[in-house]
Amino acid sequence: MGKFPFDLLEEGKKSRRSLVHAPAVSIRQRVCFMAGDALHLPKRLGAFDLLLAANLIDRLPHPKRFLSQVLPSLVNPGGMVLITSPYTWTTEYTPSSHWLGSSSTDSFSALKKILHPSFRIIDRTNLPFLLRETRRKFQYTFADATIWQKL
Secondary structure (H helix, E strand, C coil): EEEEEEEEECCCCCCEEEEEECCCCCCCCCCCCCCCCCCCHHHCCCCCCEEEEEEHHHCCCCCHHHHHHHHHEEEEEEEEEEEECCCCCCCCCCCHHHCCCCCCHHHHHHHHHHHHEEEEEEEEEEEEEEEEEECCCCCCCCEEEEEEECC
């Protein structure tokens, strides 16, 4: 509890075993790291007052299903969701027929329409972040960061 081992990509197919952990003892007793499929979460997971979906939706095979069916059950009424995404849609992760937006609508507009029945937008900003791809390759980009409150 409070820690999670993972393989950190170094180069090519070479990786090194690493460990992420919650540093303070009081936090470690309340934190449980899990890896899984965002579209098939365990029923016992529960609902939360704050949920972070960072750079997730454009890496799901069915982002609309996650946003309309999975996400609302994960957030308590009055709870908040922070969604960040650069909207870098690729068919490697998401079939183009499931991308948010269309030729006439952007991804944020589609996101807002999908979340509208259950959430209201609180804030929106461009969020810079540095993504480590390998030991020597990093990508500096911006995500559309939105904060939503569950109705």
